[in-house]
Amino acid sequence: MLINFLKDFFLIKEEQLALHDKDTFRKSALRILLMTALFFGLAINLMTSIEAWRQDNFLIIAINLSFVLLTLFLIKASKHYSNKLSATFLISLLISSLLMIPLIQDNQTLKHGLVFLYTLPILSRLFFGVKASLIAMGFNVLTYTYIVSDFNISLLPKQYDLTLPNTDMAFHTVVFVFINIAIPLAISRIFYTLEANAKQMEVLNNKINRNNELYEEIFEHTGTATLLCNRNGQILKANRKATKLLGFNDSNQLEESFINRWLAPIGESKERYFWQSNASNCQLRSDDKIHIELHRSNLTTHGYYVMHLQNVTHLKAMRKVLDHTQERNSRLAKFDALTQLPNHSNFCQLVNQKITKGQEHKTGAMFIIRISQFKLLNKQFGQEKANQIIISFTRKLQENLSDKTITSRLRGVKFACFIPIGQTYLIQRNLSALIQSVLPPQLKLNGESINLEYHVGISYTPSDGTNAQELIEHCEMALENATSADRLAYYNHARETNLIEEYQLGTLLSEAIKQDEIHLWLQPQVSASGDIVSFEALARWQLSNGQYVSPVVFIRIAESLGLLPKLAENLVRELVSLLAVWHQEHIKTPVAINLAGQELMDDTFFALIMSLSADYTWLSEMLELEITETSSVMTNPLIHKRLKTLSQYGFSIAIDDFGTGQASLGQLIDIPANILKIDRRFVAPLPSDKRHLDIVKSTIEMANSLNMKVVAEGIETKDQAELLAALGCHTLQGYYFGKPTPVLEWTKNDNEKAKQLRMVF
16 A cells, blocks of 8 residues: 555556656656655754754754755645746755855865755756756856865854754765665656657657558559659659669669659640649650550648559550541541441431332331430440440340331430331331330440430321431430430420420510510418518519410520529519618518529529628518429539528528429428428318328428428418418418519509508518
């Protein structure tokens, strides 16, 4: 128990000895010195105090007591070691020694006592730096001078002389204890730490050497010619393969040189710091016929580059041969270079000849095949394998088709086929079955199975066209109508008419947007009590003949033509002008505006919203943004980022048509929405349809759990309104409460109607 206490006090337990910081061993050394001073000091002080008591010299007793108390105080204070504590200890020793000069008037005894000052340099070095030790050495020059000289100092009268008969022996004992016991023990504690440090350094050094050997072996056996360079292109290390590739026998000839001394960039890589590119094409400066491909990877921890070198001379030669072959094939004006199928012009010529002759069959069918999602295959397998897939598909298709079929590669992954048919295949179901039977659902490439999907556009001759050009055009139109659900689409004349009408309508729409002829109507949104709490702004377009175009139609056309951002810009400007007037009139009724997503992808439109928000600080409280969830771009990360920005600026974000579009639940995570709009298709069957009722109820419960406000649209009956209010729907909207009406209805007569239906704050 006592031994454990002493070990803990002197900090010499195993875990304490393992600590190599200087404060630990200095604290240990200080305690050793203090305890030595205390125990031996008590014995000496007791002896001298008894003699002083006999001589009625109470000053010595007081000095002895002060020494003991000071030592105890320093021992207690050593619990929290600091340089101040060590300095206090050394200064106490110095003052104690200097006090002997006036109080010990026996010169020989005084000199014996001053010898103790010789321990100051080593104690100063023990607890402080070399400077402190040098200062102590310099001071001891004075001590030495005084001791060896015959100079006698008498500063006080004789009655203050504290010399006792045994004082000389006491001084000898103190010097003996400190020099022979205390200081060696303290230094031993330090030496133990130094030895432990040395052993640890040796272990670490051995570990570093082993790791270095391991890394050397890994670097040497990377499997490729490898260089280690710094950012400036200086070669720090080269393995054997790299040394041999660059034409040397010894890597020392390369190290410390710069990479551009041995390699010269070519082609697109021809730049000053070509080694900093991910991949560079180079040639040896010593032999420009040797081409090397340089690939870089970062070592971010140290900021160095690992360079992998590959000799691609033979690949360059092969590519050159391939280029010549392709060049020769490109001169073959009538065939596709990759598949060797007739190209577009040759195909048209062959088909027209077949139609003109019409000897065996009077009818025929043309279909254009497009391989779906081929860009993904291209990205997954690379260009070379993608080409092999096309070639393999071509061969398989030709094997499945009859010899009478004319096949062509039009472009990319589009293939056209013309086949004479009999009456049986005039029935679309039969022709679809035939086409599906000849399309390979799966290909094998290098033992790997690749699944393929297709979209097909089909037209008949002579009903859909009497020449190849017409049939191809009509197949292309049909192909546009092919979907993932119905992958085979037939040309439809009525559909063509609709497309033409939509094209004409798109031209008018573009002009209408330029002339700002599309305006906003407002439809009220009410609370469960029937009070108007907000509006939804809806776009309306009236043609010059007075007819209105359905928003579903012109919004779809605007989206397909990329006109939505400009249209939304016009509508937002119109709406903000209205809100500015209402703000001045203290009409604080929010208005929601629909955004399909394409607008938020547009930098100009997003900048407009941010600019208006800065100009009108109240705008975020009055303008709500409804995001149409059916838009496919709503899953784009840029949309999510910009919506988060708008939300941070205080705008309310609503998810419109919830449950009908792109990954509804995912949108609740990605979009910072605080309003959820239940689509009319879920509201219309209420209250009779239990399935729709359960869906609406669970949607409201989910929205409430997410602290989102719920708006139900498409309410047309009182029963629907009462049911949705009872279910906890916050806001109601529909023809039952009010149809959309022009903005003028709400703003005429100094916004009279808007003021009446909403309290003015």
